[in-house]
Amino acid sequence: MTATTHSPAETHSHTHDDNGSALGENATLHEPISPDGTPEPGRTYTVPARCGRAVRVKAGQTIRIANPHGTQVCDTWIFNAAHLNEFLSFEHTRAYIDRVIPRPGDPLVTNQRRPIAELTADTSPGVHDTLIAACDLYRYRNFGVAGYHDNCADNMRLALKAIGLRAREVPQPFNLWMNIPVKPDYSIEWLPAVSKAGDYVDIKAAMDCVFVFSACPQDIVPINALHPVEVEFTVLA
Ligand SMILES: [Zn+2]
Structure with missing residues (x-):
């Protein structure tokens, strides 16, 4: 039998005690916004297509995440900057707000059931995903797909690693603009975003946080109109 090279993904092997290591690499690892993820307030940063970025947001600051083309899904995670094992948890948030998709004014809560942030504005029709x-x-x-494919889970891990951090797990993201309608029989569909170019959401931090974004590289199902592009974020001054 010919020897072949296996990536960890091919074997589904568990070589670590947790789920914090990326299974591959892309430019995300080498392009942090700053060495420790501290932003310049008021400056708009790009999350390039298929890549991720991590940014520190202090309690009371608001971060604006924008969808310049209107077609792009942005996976969003929020971690407690002091303890990355506390993070925005949608299992807990859905129970806390009695809704599947947050609306402006809704708190986003952690796996310790306390607000880590609040969704304060949304110019889009409010179609986001918290299930996938x-x-x-x-x-x-x-x-x-054979070989490596950029993916949001690794983008999260690489974006954190780029600023010297590591999380043990990849939590359920807040999938901004991802259009996954739940039908009356509880089946779902995978559809393009309904947002328009320039739409944004504002999220206000309730504690010192690390936000992580991935401009989703999904190019097989049409959630990004089969053409992944960039998103942007700005910590408002
Ligand atoms: Zn993705």
Whole structure:
């Protein structure tokens, strides 16, 4: 039998005690917004297509996440900057707000059931997803992709690593602008975003946080109109 090189993803092997290590690499690892993720207030940063970025947001600050083309899904995570094992948890948030998708005025709560942030503004029709896991290398393997495919789970891990941090798990992201309608029979569909170019959401931090964004590289199902592009964020001055 010919020896072959296996990536961790091909074997689904568990070589770590947690889920914090990326299964591959892209430019995300080498392009932090600053060495420790501290932003310049008022400056707009780009999350390039298929990549991720991490940014520190202090309690009371608001971060604006924008969708310049209107077509792009942005996976969003929020971690407690002091303890990355506390993070925005949608299992807990859905129970806290009695809704599947937050609206402006809704708190976003952690796995310790306390607000970590609040959704304060949304210029889009409010169609986001809180049900679907971040895409990961296994997802693309299941689609038949050979070799590495950029993915949101690794973008989160790489964006954190780029500023010297590491989380043990990849929590359920706040999938901004991802259009996953739940039908009356509780089946779902995977549809393009309904947002328009320039739409944004504002999220106000309730504690010192690390936000992580991934401009989702999904190019097999049409959630990004089959053409992943960039998103932007600004910590408002
Ligand atoms: Zn993705």
